[in-house]
Amino acid sequence: MKSKVLIIFLSVFIIRLVVSCCDCGETTYTKYTHFNLSVKNIDNSGEDIVVSTDSLIVKTAYGIQLDILRKPIEQESGMSAIAFTSANAVCCECGPEFESTPLDSITDVKVFTINDFNEDYPAGTDISACFNVYTYKSFSSISTYIKNISYVLFYDGYDESYEHTDTYFFRLKINLLLMDTSATSQHPHKFKVQVFLSDGRIFEQETPEINLI
Amino acid sequence: MKSLLLSIVVCCFWAHAFSQDTVSNIVYNKWHIKASAGVNIPLTNFLNGNITDNLIMLNDKPTFHVQYFGFAYFFTKHWGVEADLHVNYQTQKMKENKQNDLKQRIFDEFEDNYFIENKWFLSPKTTSDFSCSLGIVYRIESGSFYFYPKLSVGFKSINVETERLMLKQKNSHNLLELQYAIDNKDIDDFIVYPFSLSTSIGYKLNKKLRLNIDVATSAYYANITFNKSLKNFVTESVDIKQYHYKKTICNLYLGAGLMIVF
Numbered sequence: 444m445k446s447k448v449l450i451i452f453l454s455v456f457i458i459r460l461v462v463s464c465c466d467c468g469e470t471t472y473t474k475y476t477h478f479n480l481s482v483k484n485i486d487n488s489g490e491d492i493v494v495s496t497d498s499l500i501v502k503t504a505y506g507i508q509l510d511i512l513r514k515p516i517e518q519e520s521g522m523s524a525i526a527f528t529s530a531n532a533v534c535c536e537c538g539p540e541f542e543s544t545p546l547d548s549i550t551d552v553k554v555f556t557i558n559d560f561n562e563d564y565p566a567g568t569d570i571s572a573c574f575n576v577y578t579y580k581s582f583s584s585i586s587t588y589i590k591n592i593s594y595v596l597f598y599d600g601y602d603e604s605y606e607h608t609d610t611y612f613f614r615l616k617i618n619l620l621l622m623d624t625s626a627t628s629q630h631p632h633k634f635k636v637q638v639f640l641s642d643g644r645i646f647e648q649e650t651p652e653i654n655l656i
Numbered sequence: 657m658k659s660l661l662l663s664i665v666v667c668c669f670w671a672h673a674f675s676q677d678t679v680s681n682i683v684y685n686k687w688h689i690k691a692s693a694g695v696n697i698p699l700t701n702f703l704n705g706n707i708t709d710n711l712i713m714l715n716d717k718p719t720f721h722v723q724y725f726g727f728a729y730f731f732t733k734h735w736g737v738e739a740d741l742h743v744n745y746q747t748q749k750m751k752e753n754k755q756n757d758l759k760q761r762i763f764d765e766f767e768d769n770y771f772i773e774n775k776w777f778l779s780p781k782t783t784s785d786f787s788c789s790l791g792i793v794y795r796i797e798s799g800s801f802y803f804y805p806k807l808s809v810g811f812k813s814i815n816v817e818t819e820r821l822m823l824k825q826k827n828s829h830n831l832l833e834l835q836y837a838i839d840n841k842d843i844d845d846f847i848v849y850p851f852s853l854s855t856s857i858g859y860k861l862n863k864k865l866r867l868n869i870d871v872a873t874s875a876y877y878a879n880i881t882f883n884k885s886l887k888n889f890v891t892e893s894v895d896i897k898q899y900h901y902k903k904t905i906c907n908l909y910l911g912a913g914l915m916i917v918f
Binding site (some may be wrong): 622 | 771824828829831833888890
């Protein structure tokens with residue numbers, strides 16, 4: 444009787460052991476760099492933010508989308524392979540297939556108005572304070588957003604949220620929403636966006652011209 | 657209405673029923689178990705016409721699907737204690753009606769200026785609330801009939817829902833979160849403490865089995881407050897409007913079933 448009980452207990456243990464020994468692949472470690480910026484006008488007058496090619500946007504719903512490309516530049520496959528393998532032998536939670544850390548980071552984002560925005564912001568002035576960064580259910584100042592950017596990327600194969608392509612490009616999309624509704628509607632507006640990186644590089648792009656009504 | 661009529665008829669002929677039997681034949685059993693089903697009739701209105709009525713799973717109309725279980729122990733010839741459990745089923749139809757009314761009222765208020773998120777918390781699933789009570793019961797019996805008046809206190813759970821959804825203002829960056837909840841908490845029910853006066857009357861089918869009718873009135877004081885909060889994610893401001901439910905609620909329960917004694 445005792446041996447039967449022992450066998451039952453052992454079988455449960457063995458089954459759990461077999462199931463827990465997962466076939467986890469090695470994590471591939473990469474590094475990436477920020478290497479390109481493009482900017483677009485966005486329209487938030489509808490239910491969701493959309494990139495707009497229209498020449499007119501309601502000023503209370505205008506924004507700029509920064510599309511920053513990131514490119515992996517180094518691959519250190521299996522750097523901690525032994526540690527991962529032994530860890531995964533008793534646990535079915537495999538590590539990520541890829542882990543990518545940055546060589547450089549964003550230190551600042553500035554927006555300048557190319558034309559007169561209003562009386563307070565003539566052409567050429569820094570208008571960054573008039574924009575907030577929108578992430579899910581959250582509006583924050585540009586400086587607060589930059590402090591909280593999560594740079595380490597974990598992903599398994601194709602991950603739509605990072606929209607990386609077959610050549611391992613990543614995108615960081617930042618939606619800057621215009622919170623100051625006092626823009627003049629007498630002439631079209633155009634904005635220059637500068638992204639400052641920790642290695643000293645500066646990306647600079649201009650938005651398409653837009654009439655804010 | 658038929659149940660009420662039947663109860664009145666039984667009460668009217670009660671004296672005749674008792675006069676026909678000799679007291680000496682009566683066997684006083686110590687343990688009684690009973691089960692019945694019936695109708696719960698609200699005698700006062702709980703709901704007040706506000707939008708938050710739709711988040712309280714009660715109707716001010718009779719509820720027909722009520723199950724009742726009772727368990728009594730008589731420690732003397734006449735006196736005993738009885739514990740009861742009432743299960744009050746809310747129909748899916750009622751919840752659907754409440755959900756539709758809630759949606760309509762939210763659409764009426766916000767549809768012109770806002771896009772309304774199409775994810776509703778309130779789901780039209782059938783639920784139930786329950787009440788338990790413990791009381792003291794007095795026994796009056798004849799050879800064929802019996803009459804057990806009872807006084808009891810207990811607690812009753814009332815199902816409530818929370819509704820929370822996002823509103824995106826048209827032509828604007830404004831994003832709001834609309835929430836209706838008790839004290840801003842996502843709770844499933846609240847508890848009230850009913851005081852109940854009831855009686856079991858019935859006919860003895862044989863030594864063990866009895867045909868039983870329950871008539872019970874109960875009263876409880878409800879004091880809850882729903883908050884309607886509108887949180888603006890841009891300004892981080894929160895506007896709160898309160899809906900109070902401070903009332904004494906009275907109910908009448910009429911049910912019929914079987915009782916086993918031993």
